[in-house]
């Protein structure tokens with residue numbers, strides 16, 4: 001292990017870009033973060049400007065690197081990337097310019113395209129090969145939408161001048177000065193175009209979604225020589241040696257290296273991953289199969305439950321309702337609320353993900369009375385994230401797992417009230433590590449293994465430390481009442497979506 005070597009990680013998330021520098025002991029020595037604009041041009045549409053993604057990534061990376069090298073006297077030797085997944089960027093290979101805004105994973109504009117694919121009887125084939133379900137969440141239909149709706153996109157594709165990528169791929173294209181068009185297998189596994197069992201872009205899926213092979217990046221394993229960042233950005237050449245979708249990266253950063261280990265990340269959304277080792281398990285309860293990070297020759301897999309709105313509920317209370325000034329206020333408000341008061345909040349702002357998969361569902365609050373106040377609403381908002389996790393765990397356990405303990409991370413786990421309620425309502429032990437930035441840490445682990453800063457996975461495993469353990473303490477009867485109320489609220493929300501479709 002090189003003692004003065006540092007690793008720069010780029011955690012490009014849905015609401016902000018964050019750069020972190022790690023040292024050879026796995027500790028964070030510098031952080032820089034910038035939020036960027038979210039665009040909602042039509043109901044259900046969510047877009048980012050790719051130039052915002054690039055600029056905030058570059059600015060935060062430079063700031064964190066300069067601070068870390070000045071502070072420690074060490075040198076950054078490699079870069080790791082963890083990114084919001086599924087989000088689609090398409091650019092012109094000749095000019096490097098995106099042809100449209102990025103279509104974000106939360107965007108629902110392709111709901112009818114997905115319905116048509118399902119009606120065409122393609123669901124089983126898509127599920128078997130990609131591990132995913134047909135839903136607007138994934139990249140494939142978003143890419144199709146751009147090819148069909150953005151002027152010149154199809155003709156550029158015909159001329160071989162169009163490139164598609166998830167966010168990691170776009171960042172590497174820019175970092176390498178336009179040399180690299182590459183991604184990693186965890187990101188590829190979220191596109192709906194990748195055969196996760198055979199580890200290749202799937203010709204039948206490409207044909208189904210009418211995606212030309214020429215627009216796709218090359219795929220590597222997550223710890224690999226991806227590309228070199230040119231000196232223009234950091235003053236010297238720096239190799240990108242670790243790349244993963246942020247949720248797979250978080251599982252790696254949480255040292256969930258063994259089959260059966262489970263992590264759940266609470267950022268904008270919530271994503272629960274259970275390690276399946278080298279077995280590609282198929283859920284019979286509407287969870288996803290996905291590629292996890294590997295360090296050896298054999299591909300690794302996880303079963304995943306994806307919830308679209310988690311920490312974003314607090315952002316909505318802050319930015320849209322304006323009843324709080326910061327997300328952290330929800331903790332005190334929830335304590336003040338005292339009880340659930342029969343108030344339920346189903347935050348289906350962008351449809352419901354696993355295990356319901358209803359793109360048409362929309363958010364709702366139930367049980368409001370004249371006495372309902374902002375504390376009740378804040379509590380219901382936090383509760384909703386715990387109930388949604390319960391729905392995932394119920395599906396996971398029905399698939400044969402025994403998730404008795406979960407490692408949690410992400411911005412929302414600073415909220416201890418939420419974690420205790422999560423433990424209570426799921427009757428599961430919740431383990432918060434000393435380092436909740438697992439996403440960035442996973443990318444640092446991957447990059448550092450490849451660049452020689454870390455010598456082995458065993459070394460990394462020893463770096464993981466628990467900070468607080470939240471144990472279930474709620475009586476079964478109380479839990480049952482609360483959960484029954486939630487189930488009724490979800491049922492009503494799904495029924496309403498069904499009525500809207502009729």
Ligand SMILES: Nc1ncnc2c1ncn2[C@@H]1O[C@H](COP(=O)(O)OP(=O)(O)O)[C@@H](O)[C@H]1O
Pocket residue numbers: 013014015016266267268269310311312313314315327328329330331410411412413414415
């Ligand atoms: N104390 C808190 N209580 C509840 N939610 C919080 C708290 N702190 C942060 N959040 C939420 O966590 C999210 C930020 O987490 P982060 O992991 O940075 O997300 P992302 O990577 O998706 O951008 C925001 O949605 C924010 O509202």
Ligand SMILES: O=P(O)(O)OC[C@H](O)CO
Pocket residue numbers: 012013014015083084085086105245246247267268269
């Ligand atoms: O930006 P995050 O951390 O909420 O993660 C987004 C996920 O990768 C979407 O699948």
